[in-house]
Amino acid sequence: MTGRDPAPEPRSRSGRLLYPLAALLVVAYVNTFELWAVLVESIGAGRAALIPFAALASALVLAGGWIVVGRRDIRINPVLLIAGLALALLGLALTDPEYPAKRIHVPQYFLLALVLRRALSDHLGGAALTAATVVITLIFGIHDEMLQGLHPSRTYGLRDMAVNGTAGAAGALMAAGSGLWRGAPGPFHLPPVIGAALAFQLGALAYLVLGLAVYDWGGLLNVPPPVWTGAPILPGGVALMVLVRAGRSCSGIRHLCRVIVWITLPFILYPVIPHVTPLVFR
Numbered sequence: 001m002t003g004r005d006p007a008p009e010p011r012s013r014s015g016r017l018l019y020p021l022a023a024l025l026v027v028a029y030v031n032t033f034e035l036w037a038v039l040v041e042s043i044g045a046g047r048a049a050l051i052p053f054a055a056l057a058s059a060l061v062l063a064g065g066w067i068v069v070g071r072r073d074i075r076i077n078p079v080l081l082i083a084g085l086a087l088a089l090l091g092l093a094l095t096d097p098e099y100p101a102k103r104i105h106v107p108q109y110f111l112l113a114l115v116l117r118r119a120l121s122d123h124l125g126g127a128a129l130t131a132a133t134v135v136i137t138l139i140f141g142i143h144d145e146m147l148q149g150l151h152p153s154r155t156y157g158l159r160d161m162a163v164n165g166t167a168g169a170a171g172a173l174m175a176a177g178s179g180l181w182r183g184a185p186g187p188f189h190l191p192p193v194i195g196a197a198l199a200f201q202l203g204a205l206a207y208l209v210l211g212l213a214v215y216d217w218g219g220l221l222n223v224p225p226p227v228w229t230g231a232p233i234l235p236g237g238v239a240l241m242v243l244v245r246a247g248r249s250c251s252g253i254r255h256l257c258r259v260i261v262w263i264t265l266p267f268i269l270y271p272v273i274p275h276v277t278p279l280v281f282r
Contacts, residue, residue, distance in 0.1 A: 018119035019259065022112055026140050029108050030147045033101065033154060058107075080177030087170035094163045102160060106167040113137045113171025118181050123255040125183030130176040132256055135202075137168030139263050142209060146270045149212070149281045156282060158213050188252055197240040198257065201264055204232035208267055212281070224274035225281055230267050237261040 091106040117133040124132055141164025149156030175181065190198075211229040244257045274281045 015119035015122040018115050019263075022115050022119070022140055023143075025108075025112055025115065026144050027147070029105070029144055030151060030154070032104060032108075075179035075182075077177040077179075080173045082177075084170045084172075084174030084177055087166050087173065091163050091166040091170060094159065094166060096159060102163065105160060105163045106170070109137060109141055109164045109167035110171035110174075112140060113168040114175055114180070116140070117172060117175050120256070120259075121181040121183035123184055123252045124188065125185055125252075126188070128188035128252065129181075129183040130172050133172040133175070134165075134169045136259060136263065137172065138165040139205070139260070141165055141168060142205065143263070143266070146212075146267065150270070150273060150279045152279075154282075156212060158209070161209070184252065186250065186252070189250065190253060191249055194240070194243050194249060194253060194257065197236065197243050198260065201233065201236040201240055201260060204230075204236045205264055205267060207232060208271070212271070215281075225271045227272050227275055229271040230269075233264055233268050237265050 088106055088110060091109075092103050095102040095105065113133055116136050117129065120129055120132050120136070138161075142161055144164060145156050145158075145161045148154035148160075208230045212225055215225045215229075240257050240261055244254050249257075270281070273279055
């Protein structure tokens with residue numbers, strides 16, 4: 001896969017601070033349920049249900065204003081913009097209609113995708129930047145659901161995970177379609193062995209996600225999930241780091257692999273925590 005930016009923006013390293021910011025945003029998103037309860041009590045359920053739509057519209061307007069004010073050369077790709085908007089609407093439609101508060105996930109993960117695109121744009125460009133933004137935003141969205149599984153008043157759910165990923169893809173495509181942070185120049189060549197290691201790591205994460213869902217569907221609510229459910233993520237992460245260090249991959253590949261390793265390794269802890277603390281995974 002190759003991605004090249006015909007008019008690169010100046011590179012900086014300030015983006016590295018945005019990864020901790022993304023993690024803090026996810027923690028904040030997990031705790032918005034309490035804020036929603038306050039809003040419903042204050043303004044009523046009907047008005048509160050409109051807030052996610054208003055938040056998404058505001059995000060789109062602010063992103064558009066940012067592009068117009070901050071850039072002289074505006075390059076619009078209408079196909080990507082339309083695809084992003086369609087995904088945002090799909091994300092709203094995918095949410096459980098019995099819980100309107102969940103629609104707030106769409107503007108939340110739209111925003112998170114913008115934060116992560118900016119962070120990744122110091123190292124990647126073109127289609128590689130957009131694809132990496134989608135994948136990493138989805139991984140953060142999975143963390144959101146895992147944390148909710150451990151939260152006393154929340155639950156883990158694949159449907160919400162799909163909404164998070166869809167909203168993140170919407171943000172990534174709309175940012176790409178508007179030329180926001182076009183990213184670093186140069187080709188992106190993924191060596192087959194590193195590609196296989198990345199696929200293994202993402203497969204190990206999918207195994208954990210589905211394993212915890214099957215555990216939940218089995219009705220074993222008072223039994224901690226098996227500690228080994230996340231075990232494949234550890235050797236996958238180690239192998240990926242060894243391959244990146246040993247090979248001659250480009251800096252963008254090295255950065256992407258490091259980010260994926262560091263944000264996937266913590267998943268090992270989620271099945272372990274209920275065995276060593278009073279927390280119950282739901």
